[in-house]
Structures are given as structure tokens and as C-alpha cells.
Amino acid sequence: MRKYYTLCCILFACLSMSGQLIINEVLYDPSNDMLEGDANGDGVYDQEEDSFIEFYNTSTTNFDASGYEIWDDSVANGGQLRYVIPAGTWVPPGGALVVFGGGTLTGSFGNAVVLKTDSAVGMNLNNSGEVILIKDPNGQTVLTFDSDALSNNPNESYTRNPDITGLFEQHADNTPILFSPGTKIDGTPFDTVFVVMDISVQGQGGASTISTPGGTLQMEAIVMPTFADDTTVSWSVPAGNVVATVSASGLLTATGNGTVWVTATANDGTGISDSAEVTITNQNIGLNEPVTTSLAVYPNPANDKLFINGPANLSHVKIFNLSGQLLMQTEDLQNGISVANLQKGIYILKADSGQEDFMARFSKL
Numbered sequence: 112m113r114k115y116y117t118l119c120c121i122l123f124a125c126l127s128m129s130g131q132l133i134i135n136e137v138l139y140d141p142s143n144d145m146l147e148g149d150a151n152g153d154g155v156y157d158q159e160e161d162s163f164i165e166f167y168n169t170s171t172t173n174f175d176a177s178g179y180e181i182w183d184d185s186v187a188n189g190g191q192l193r194y195v196i197p198a199g200t201w202v203p204p205g206g207a208l209v210v211f212g213g214g215t216l217t218g219s220f221g222n223a224v225v226l227k228t229d230s231a232v233g234m235n236l237n238n239s240g241e242v243i244l245i246k247d248p249n250g251q252t253v254l255t256f257d258s259d260a261l262s263n264n265p266n267e268s269y270t271r272n273p274d275i276t277g278l279f280e281q282h283a284d285n286t287p288i289l290f291s292p293g294t295k296i297d298g299t300p301f302d303t304v305f306v307v308m309d310i311s312v313q314g315q316g317g318a319s320t321i322s323t324p325g326g327t328l329q330m331e332a333i334v335m336p337t338f339a340d341d342t343t344v345s346w347s348v349p350a351g352n353v354v355a356t357v358s359a360s361g362l363l364t365a366t367g368n369g370t371v372w373v374t375a376t377a378n379d380g381t382g383i384s385d386s387a388e389v390t391i392t393n394q395n396i397g398l399n400e401p402v403t404t405s406l407a408v409y410p411n412p413a414n415d416k417l418f419i420n421g422p423a424n425l426s427h428v429k430i431f432n433l434s435g436q437l438l439m440q441t442e443d444l445q446n447g448i449s450v451a452n453l454q455k456g457i458y459i460l461k462a463d464s465g466q467e468d469f470m471a472r473f474s475k476l
């Protein structure tokens with residue numbers, strides 16, 4: 112029976128500090144038997160270049176690995192900083208990041224994020240006598256790997272089995288292969304889909320109002336990060352609202368006066384969303400008003416006075432221009448409505464009887 116080795120105490124103790132990143136596999140001793148140890152796939156065996164550390168993002172969102180450091184043992188033990196993960200290095204949720212010592216990285220590595228050090232000695236991973244440190248950008252040690260707890264000359268990697276949650280064992284203990292950089296122990300890929308982390312909604316150009324009858328406002332959703340695999344969103348307004356409708360492309364159309372929150376929700380299953388409030392005015396009037404009954408007015412065109420031929424109980428007379436702007440209102444209908452001060456043009460008159468709205472369109476000479 113082959114021995115099982117575990118570093119879980121150290122690693123799980125550090126996991127709470129890292130939060131999202133764990134070490135899933137380490138190859139510090141690639142085999143020097145022909146090309147058996149050619150983990151980076153470049154057709155050359157090199158002790159340093161073919162060494163690698165495989166990280167895994169345990170969280171449900173993208174992990175920013177920028178600035179994380181790989182230390183070849185602690186400074187107190189004569190160790191050195193060997194590699195700083197470059198800015199802009201992200202790992203998808205459930206995905207892997209592999210750092211090789213060097214060489215020409217050849218292969219798909221499960222479409223994982225793969226890097227190589229720019230150090231002449233790679234990561235300088237020894238078979239024994241040292242602890243590899245992973246520090247966050249603040250210099251805090253968040254992960255460690257102690258090769259002494261494992262055997263000194265495995266000629267293969269150490270991997271968790273099962274991946275992610277299991278204890279470390281020699282890779283070939285339960286599989287026919289010696290290592291699996293970027294893939295699970297059985298060679299199948301980890302997740303590679305980057306997800307949405309933030310959405311910011313606004314009206315086009317920052318607009319937050321609609322003030323024309325039946326007017327529209329194109330809503331915009333800024334989806335971050337831009338490298339998310341699915342940056343599409345679904346638009347919605349609260350069910351039952353009578354203020355506006357929104358199309359699949361985010362075009363908001365006014366249907367009434369008031370305010371409405373317009374929401375964009377990511378389509379990638381993260382549930383990330385954002386909303387913006389839009390204020391809508393000058394609706395319920397104009398030519399498209401569906402609930403208004405036509406009313407006869409005379410003379411039309413009018414010059415001085417305008418009279419209404421309709422129900423005797425009409426009141427609340429309002430006159431708007433065609434942009435929906437309220438120009439005048441009156442309750443006095445006995446002697447006709449004075450329109451002398453209106454400029455030449457076409458106007459909308461609206462009145463109600465208490466039970467019903469009425470509308471007329473007239474010209475001013």
C-alpha cells in the first residue's frame with residue numbers, strides 16, 4: 112500500500128486568509144527519465160522549467176491573482192521571491208491557474224490560465240528542506256507548501272485527490288499519469304468561464320428623464336469585467352407599473368407620469384444587477400392618449416375665443432403644445448376660452464367631466 116501524505120492542516124489553516132485560492136497540485140520533482148517529466152510540453156526536460164504549481168479558485172466569482180508572490184522558502188531560511196503574478200491575471204470561478212518554472216508552454220492545459228516565471232532559476236523548487244510561500248499583494252503569507260512533509264524524490268507531482276477537497280498524494284497513485292497541470296486529476300478541464308462582477312445602469316449619456324409624450328430613453332448597462340464570457344443583460348421594470356415599458360434592448364418608452372426603476376440583470380446566472388431611476392413627465396396628453404374621447408371645439412382655427420361643444424359638466428380645461436408642455440388652464444368655460452395670447456400653431460385641449468377625459472386638437476391663427 113502506498114503512503115498518503117497530507118499538508119491539509121497547513122493549507123486549510125491558510126485558506127481562511129486567502130479566501131478564494133488553494134494549491135491543488137505541485138510538481139517540484141519532474142522525472143528526468145527521457146521526456147517523462149516534460150510537464151510544460153515543450154519537448155525538453157528541464158528540472159526548473161517543468162516544475163509547476165497549480166492553483167484553484169474555490170469561490171463563485173473571478174479571482175484577481177495580480178500581485179501574488181511565489182517565494183522559494185522564507186527569507187529567514189535564505190529563500191527568495193521568485194515570481195510576482197502579473198497585473199490583470201484573473202482566475203475564473205472553479206478555474207485553475209498554473210505557474211510553470213519556464214520553457215515554451217505547449218498545449219491547452221485544460222484552457223486554464225497558465226504563466227511561467229521570468230526567473231533564470233524558475234521557482235527553484237527543491238525536493239526537500241523548504242517551504243514554498245505564497246504571499247498576497249500586501250505581503251501576507253496566504254498559502255504554504257512544505258515538501259518535507261512529502262517524500263523527497265517522487266519523480267511526479269503531488270495532487271489533491273479528489274481535486275480541490277482531497278488530501279495530497281502522488282499523482283500516479285490512482286491515475287496512469289504523472290501530473291495534470293491545468294486539469295483535474297483525470298485530465299478533464301476545470302471551469303473556464305469568467306463571470307460578471309458588477310453592472311452599472313444609466314440612461315444614455317447620463318440622462319434620467321423623459322419629458323415628451325410617448326418619449327423614449329435608451330438605457331445603458333456597463334458590465335464588468337469586460338472579459339466576462341457573457342456580458343448580456345435582461346432589462347426589466349417593476350411588474351404592473353404604468354409609467355414605462357422597456358424593450359429587450361433596453362429602450363425605455365414612457366406610458367405615464369412618475370418615476371420608474373429600470374433594472375439590468377446579468378444573463379450568466381450570477382444574479383448581478385443594477386437599477387437606475389428615471390423620472391417621466393408630460394404624459395397622458397397628446398395625440399396618442401388612448402383613453403380620451405374626442406371633443407368638438409369651435410371656431411377652428413381660432414383667433415380670440417375658443418368654445419367647447421360637449422357635456423355641460425366639463426371642467427379642468429388645459430391647453431398643451433405638441434411637445435406636451437402645459438401652456439394654460441382654466442375653469443371658466445361660460446364665455447369661451449381666451450386663446451389670444453397663444454402663438455400661431457397647433458394645440459391640444461384637454462378637459463374632463465369627472466368620469467371621462469376629453470381631448471380636442473385645434474389651430475390658432
Ligand SMILES: [Ca+2]
Pocket residue numbers: 148149150151152153154155156157160161214
Ligand atoms: Ca519541458
Ligand SMILES: [Ca+2]
Pocket residue numbers: 183184234235236237241
Ligand atoms: Ca528552493
Ligand SMILES: [Ca+2]
Pocket residue numbers: 140141142143264265266
Ligand atoms: Ca527526482
Ligand SMILES: [Ca+2]
Pocket residue numbers: 135136165270290291292293294295296
Ligand atoms: Ca491537476
